[in-house]
Amino acid sequence: MENGKAASQHNSNGQKRQSAQFADQQVTLGEGGETHQVAGNGTPVLTTQQGVPVADDQNSLKVGSRGPTALEDFHFREKIFHFDHERIPERVVHARGYGAHGYFELYESLSDITSADIFQRPGEKTPAFVRFSTVAGNKGSADLARDVRGFAVKLYTKEGNWDIVGNNIPVFFIQDAIKFPDLIHAAKQEPDRGFPQAQTAHDNFWDFASLMPESMHMIMWIMSDRTIPRSFRFMEGFGVHTFRLVNAEGKSTFVKFHWKPKLGMQSVVWNEALKINGADPDFHRRDLWDAIKMGDYPEWELGLQLFDEDFAEKFDFDVLDATKLIPEEVVPVRRVGRLVLDRCVDNFFAETEQVAFCTQNIVPGIDFTNDPLLQGRNFSYLDTQLKRLGGPNFTHIPINAPKCPFLNFQQDGHMAMTNPKGRANYEPNSWGAQGGPRESPKGYHSYPAEESGPKLRIRPESFADHYSQARQFYISQTPVEQDHIARALIFELSKVETPAIRMRIVSHLLNIDEELAQQVGDGLGLKQLPKPAEAAKPTRKDLKESPALSILKNSPNSFKGRKIGVVLTDGSDMALLQALKKAVKEEGALLEIIAPKVGGVTASDGTWVEAKQKINGGPSVLYDAVVLLPSKEGAKLLSMESTARDFVADAFAHMKFIGYVESAMPLLEKACIADSLDEACIALKDGADTTKFVEACRQVRFWERASKVHAV
Numbered sequence: 001m002e003n004g005k006a007a008s009q010h011n012s013n014g015q016k017r018q019s020a021q022f023a024d025q026q027v028t029l030g031e032g033g034e035t036h037q038v039a040g041n042g043t044p045v046l047t048t049q050q051g052v053p054v055a056d057d058q059n060s061l062k063v064g065s066r067g068p069t070a071l072e073d074f075h076f077r078e079k080i081f082h083f084d085h086e087r088i089p090e091r092v093v094h095a096r097g098y099g100a101h102g103y104f105e106l107y108e109s110l111s112d113i114t115s116a117d118i119f120q121r122p123g124e125k126t127p128a129f130v131r132f133s134t135v136a137g138n139k140g141s142a143d144l145a146r147d148v149r150g151f152a153v154k155l156y157t158k159e160g161n162w163d164i165v166g167n168n169i170p171v172f173f174i175q176d177a178i179k180f181p182d183l184i185h186a187a188k189q190e191p192d193r194g195f196p197q198a199q200t201a202h203d204n205f206w207d208f209a210s211l212m213p214e215s216m217h218m219i220m221w222i223m224s225d226r227t228i229p230r231s232f233r234f235m236e237g238f239g240v241h242t243f244r245l246v247n248a249e250g251k252s253t254f255v256k257f258h259w260k261p262k263l264g265m266q267s268v269v270w271n272e273a274l275k276i277n278g279a280d281p282d283f284h285r286r287d288l289w290d291a292i293k294m295g296d297y298p299e300w301e302l303g304l305q306l307f308d309e310d311f312a313e314k315f316d317f318d319v320l321d322a323t324k325l326i327p328e329e330v331v332p333v334r335r336v337g338r339l340v341l342d343r344c345v346d347n348f349f350a351e352t353e354q355v356a357f358c359t360q361n362i363v364p365g366i367d368f369t370n371d372p373l374l375q376g377r378n379f380s381y382l383d384t385q386l387k388r389l390g391g392p393n394f395t396h397i398p399i400n401a402p403k404c405p406f407l408n409f410q411q412d413g414h415m416a417m418t419n420p421k422g423r424a425n426y427e428p429n430s431w432g433a434q435g436g437p438r439e440s441p442k443g444y445h446s447y448p449a450e451e452s453g454p455k456l457r458i459r460p461e462s463f464a465d466h467y468s469q470a471r472q473f474y475i476s477q478t479p480v481e482q483d484h485i486a487r488a489l490i491f492e493l494s495k496v497e498t499p500a501i502r503m504r505i506v507s508h509l510l511n512i513d514e515e516l517a518q519q520v521g522d523g524l525g526l527k528q529l530p531k532p533a534e535a536a537k538p539t540r541k542d543l544k545e546s547p548a549l550s551i552l553k554n555s556p557n558s559f560k561g562r563k564i565g566v567v568l569t570d571g572s573d574m575a576l577l578q579a580l581k582k583a584v585k586e587e588g589a590l591l592e593i594i595a596p597k598v599g600g601v602t603a604s605d606g607t608w609v610e611a612k613q614k615i616n617g618g619p620s621v622l623y624d625a626v627v628l629l630p631s632k633e634g635a636k637l638l639s640m641e642s643t644a645r646d647f648v649a650d651a652f653a654h655m656k657f658i659g660y661v662e663s664a665m666p667l668l669e670k671a672c673i674a675d676s677l678d679e680a681c682i683a684l685k686d687g688a689d690t691t692k693f694v695e696a697c698r699q700v701r702f703w704e705r706a707s708k709v710h711a712v
């Protein structure tokens, strides 16, 4: 006995350890139907990776009660060894993401334009996995970073996996994949200091952008509200590049892919985004998880813009240039099916982290074009999966494996899980039916486009116009959205320390829109505007507005899928609350209760109402609209609570609809908005008012208030 201490067995809490009682029972668990031994309390028995039952998982094996740990402790070594190796490299871009399962359902046969199996039979469902992401931030960064969102879709078709690895923006920063490492280095944290995290608001990014005029169209998009979406459910997705669809006769049609959200588009405002990041850095992933768990399945329609060589020849821009789009008013989007996400992952690592999207994953009937960005991506994705997932057999991981049969002679390698059987591991062979798989004429054929020309490192002349579509995007926005673009530019550039970089960006803005350049120059306090940047193509085309590019011009006029935060206190009017709940439910929206204490409140009729959030944990930025239902006493209490005052003041500043009862006035006064109440602040007297309130919320925001809340 070392130091005379008794060697009784205790767990980490110092309590006497219950010795595991093993019953003679067995339990069947999991889809695999494995049987497990059952411990006394009905749970399965803990085992090592080798299946050895573990009797003590609280203490390592020691020599004496206070002596050194024995190297012999195989359970300890296995456990620690495995823990030490839990992490894999995070994605070099799009590290932070969130995925879900679902399906794609086809509306109409597209056999006239493509032989792709997925597009043949109306009503057929194809399993899908989707991962949404931010680009620049690390895995642990916050969801509401101002950033492009990745929208990557894996479709497990009957003729192989097809990945559409897109974004929520239809254009890109650069035209040639060779610039991708520079773009990403510039956007991510600066290498010496390791910050800023998940932000482009720093010198390196804007320095690079200012020297790459081809990024200007994308700059307009990323400074718009597209980069602060309300949630993944409220944003569009785009395949970005021009692809080809090829039919059974070998005829090719060009295509651009779109995902249109059923709930319509919606974004938050910047000040809200900043605060959401503090209040709930997982805001977007929680939203997706909650919606699916509640059975309110997020849905998008797949849209196709189809066009032929002739159109491509005549179009103002090169369809191989990923910094350009084709306005929907020029080539309409044909909706051909829907994507529904109806199942959360069982395990984040196994599915969301290990899913490996590759632009090279296409199927018969679909083909690439010569877009130099796409061509480069086809190398990068396969390559990066090797690094991330540790070997060429990442396709054997269930989330990556096709759901159709697959057979080939690729073999061995680390962690090979699906191994060919039989003698033949090569072809041709003369083993007949025993000789394994063979090619089929129905297999993948590349579209036989004619290509020839000298080898050159050159940017085609047809890629040279960097400002016309940037301007088109800007003039297609509502004044509110234009104002947000200007404010975003001023914010980002205000974080740039080098005046020359700010000046260079303004010199590009002058080529896009003079008023915008003026406004930004003014916001930055520039004494004088610079000269417009010299353009590769000096004449900018004056393109028509494209209303499809605006979020607000395409408002859904519905509050479906949105969330109202209701502040209650003891004594809150139960009848009003019930009426509000009914109206919200009828709209297909959600209601969450916020109270001084998370336990809940006793309402006017004595009923106990449970709360979801405590007032300082559920700020109004987490809701699309708010309702203040405190009793007189409750309002007095809340008016002395700074987080309650912030709740109200922020809802007002973020232009939200506010429903309130008369007794809430002291709180509105303390939040300094009692004198500024406008038509989006709606007094609720009886049940009918609650319906009117929810109907008013369909506008989502009361933009007219903007001038009252922004003086600077």
Ligand code: HDD
Pocket: 091, 092, 093, 094, 097, 131, 132, 133, 149, 150, 151, 152, 165, 166, 167, 171, 172, 176, 177, 178, 180, 239, 240, 241, 322, 355, 356, 357, 373, 376, 377, 380, 381, 382, 384, 385
């Ligand atoms: Fe990329 C990931 C989207 C250009 C190289 N990209 C990645 C993801 C999305 C996109 C959504 C995350 C996939 C996931 O959830 O796992 N990328 C795009 C779009 C682009 C684009 C829409 C332009 C139209 N990407 C692009 C270029 C290159 C890459 C030009 C390199 C030449 N992208 C990668 C990568 C990543 C990636 C390094 C990192 C993790 C991964 O691939 O799986 O290979």
